Amino acid sequence: MFKLAIVLALACFAHSLPTQESETRNVQIITRAQWGARAPNSRTTLATPVPEVIIHHSFSPGACWSQSACATAMRSMQNHHMNTNGWADIGYNFAVGSDGLVYEGRGWTTQGAHAPAVNSRSIGICLIGNWSTTSPPAVQLTATQNLINMGMSNGRIQRAHWLRGHRQVTATDCPGNTLFNTIRSWPNFRA
């Protein structure tokens, strides 16, 4: 009887969990193969769940509003990061387009190259576009939050993580004033 009560209590608790479990199903990830990624030159495993999420904007390339335009932006960023910066791969773990789709970068289990001080302890998410004076569309913001919820659900991001903008760990304007002001109101934002 006691065991049954516990099971019932747990079932009720699970049932009343916040929307993040259902939002996880709304994340549509465009794989590396789907956007035409090059193979990485090397990889370092990321220890998960990570305690931090770092938000970026691309600045350039600008916003992309279709899967084909975002795939082009991803290839452009990857080429720049590998050819010009000499990195092993595109720097971000994930990117999000104004089409509301998530684009796989290094993914959940490979250390990124996006914020040197915290690469080994964070997931770096880039909202493709320049968000200094304009805001990403709601679908892009929602997709980003859903991706973070997915990371918590699948054990890659700590539930008590810190969410920060790139400018808080590196001298940069990234992720742009407008986007930075938006993420200040998000759960887990750490001043």
Ligand SMILES: [Zn+2]
């Ligand atoms: Zn950045």
